[in-house]
Amino acid sequence: MRMYDIIENKRNGKELTEEEIRFFVNGYTEGSIPDYQASAFCMAVYFKGMTEKETVILTDAMAKSGDTVDLSMFGNLSADKHSTGGVGDKTSLIVAPIVASLGGKVTKMSGRGLGHTGGTVDKLESIPGYKTTLTSDEFISQIEKVGMAVIGQSGNLTPADKKLYALRDVTATVDSIPLITSSIMSKKIAAGSHNIVLDVKCGSGAFMKTPEDAEILAKEMVKIGKECGRNMAALITDMDRPLGSAVGNSLEVIEAVKILKGELDNDLKEVCVALATQMISLIYSVCENEAKEKVLDSLNSGKAFLKMKEWISAQGGNVDYIENTDIFPKTKYTFDVLANDTGYISYMDTEKIGITSVILGAGRASKEDEIDLAAGLEIFKKTGDRVEKGERISTFYTNREDSIPDAEKIYNSAVIISKNRPENRPLIFKKVK
Numbered sequence: 001m002r003m004y005d006i007i008e009n010k011r012n013g014k015e016l017t018e019e020e021i022r023f024f025v026n027g028y029t030e031g032s033i034p035d036y037q038a039s040a041f042c043m044a045v046y047f048k049g050m051t052e053k054e055t056v057i058l059t060d061a062m063a064k065s066g067d068t069v070d071l072s073m074f075g076n077l078s079a080d081k082h083s084t085g086g087v088g089d090k091t092s093l094i095v096a097p098i099v100a101s102l103g104g105k106v107t108k109m110s111g112r113g114l115g116h117t118g119g120t121v122d123k124l125e126s127i128p129g130y131k132t133t134l135t136s137d138e139f140i141s142q143i144e145k146v147g148m149a150v151i152g153q154s155g156n157l158t159p160a161d162k163k164l165y166a167l168r169d170v171t172a173t174v175d176s177i178p179l180i181t182s183s184i185m186s187k188k189i190a191a192g193s194h195n196i197v198l199d200v201k202c203g204s205g206a207f208m209k210t211p212e213d214a215e216i217l218a219k220e221m222v223k224i225g226k227e228c229g230r231n232m233a234a235l236i237t238d239m240d241r242p243l244g245s246a247v248g249n250s251l252e253v254i255e256a257v258k259i260l261k262g263e264l265d266n267d268l269k270e271v272c273v274a275l276a277t278q279m280i281s282l283i284y285s286v287c288e289n290e291a292k293e294k295v296l297d298s299l300n301s302g303k304a305f306l307k308m309k310e311w312i313s314a315q316g317g318n319v320d321y322i323e324n325t326d327i328f329p330k331t332k333y334t335f336d337v338l339a340n341d342t343g344y345i346s347y348m349d350t351e352k353i354g355i356t357s358v359i360l361g362a363g364r365a366s367k368e369d370e371i372d373l374a375a376g377l378e379i380f381k382k383t384g385d386r387v388e389k390g391e392r393i394s395t396f397y398t399n400r401e402d403s404i405p406d407a408e409k410i411y412n413s414a415v416i417i418s419k420n421r422p423e424n425r426p427l428i429f430k431k432v433k
């Protein structure tokens with residue numbers, strides 16, 4: 001079999017055979033197929049697409065390209081969630097302990113932030129002592145005992161995706177539905193959970209800019225997950241404004257703790273309740289009303305907060321920081337951003353708000369950058385809110401005083417104030433099952 005013929009077949013719009021797709025994935029992973037042929041292949045897929053059958057095979061081949069996690073000992077209880085990425089998205093920190101407190105076995109391998117979006121692993125590292133790496137025995141034994149574990153992605157999980165994603169990133173082939181689907185779903189399938197809930201974000205801070213595109217992606221991922229034998233559900237949720245009010249690593253942990261302690265009731269809580277409801281409904285095959293009741297009971301009774309403390313402690317984190325979030329280190333500088341006009345916030349360019357947090361030190365401009373775990377921003381006014389000229393709309397936290405003028409400029413360009421109140425935009429657009 002020759003890679004040349006596979007590229008030519010796809011370029012001519014033919015459906016590839018199972019052997020052809022596995023030949024490509026295996027050859028590219030082991031290095032016998034060079035980057036230039038893999039690039040041409042991705043570009044052919046970008047233009048010609050893939051059938052459902054091809055996407056299932058591609059996903060399966062990528063999932064099997066490295067280690068896979070066996071969670072069969074947990075039967076139908078294992079559950080995972082995945083967000084396509086956003087700004088202020090700390091839902092995993094809240095949803096995972098809720099579901100674990102209700103008997104689910106939450107097994108999460110999370111990523112780091114890159115670009116304007118944050119990553120769960122960085123957020124958790126702001127808790128002194130928290131270990132984001134566990135051996136597979138430690139991982140399984142913690143899930144048995146505590147009901148959950150959240151770690152970084154293991155070294156040899158889906159090596160095909162690691163290579164292909166890096167290649168797509170520099171060859172303008174990221175935004176292809178079959179390639180995104182196989183990339184995300186291969187990682188979820190390899191990570192082993194029986195129940196998978198996807199949070200597909202849409203809007204200015206997301207990868208998918210419109211609810212329609214997000215729905216196409218969500219449907220495709222749900223279909224492929226089911227074909228691979230998993231229980232699947234997806235929510236399409238808003239990322240046209242940051243989620244919650246904190247953006248930045250320890251700031252987001254603090255906001256998550258407040259939700260679990262019952263001290264905050266906001267858009268973040270609503271999305272978390274909706275995601276946890278889907279997970280519980282899949283795990284126990286119960287209707288959404290019953291699942292939601294359980295989720296609210298876990299939150300209101302403090303069970304989810306207790307579970308968070310148990311989880312953080314099991315992974316070596318200092319629980320004093322969860323009990324009293326005031327002891328998280330503070331940045332040297334704070335800066336209030338004031339509204340430059342009177343009216344309503346009619347739009348927030350959420351990607352730019354993510355970039356503001358990166359400039360303040362909360363994110364990385366490149367993979368090697370160190371992040372400042374205390375840096376970030378708090379948002380007091382969001383789309384739809386009325387503001388008076390001179391009123392505080394955000395506070396920046398940074399150890400880099402010289403970053404403040406640039407951060408303020410970008411933040412002000414991201415937040416549009418108009419005379420008229422904008423139309424309400426839904427927080428949750430759709431469920432896909």
Ligand code: URA
Pocket residue numbers: 084165174179180181183184
């Ligand atoms: N996230 C992924 O993991 N893969 C993609 O292709 C896009 C987003």
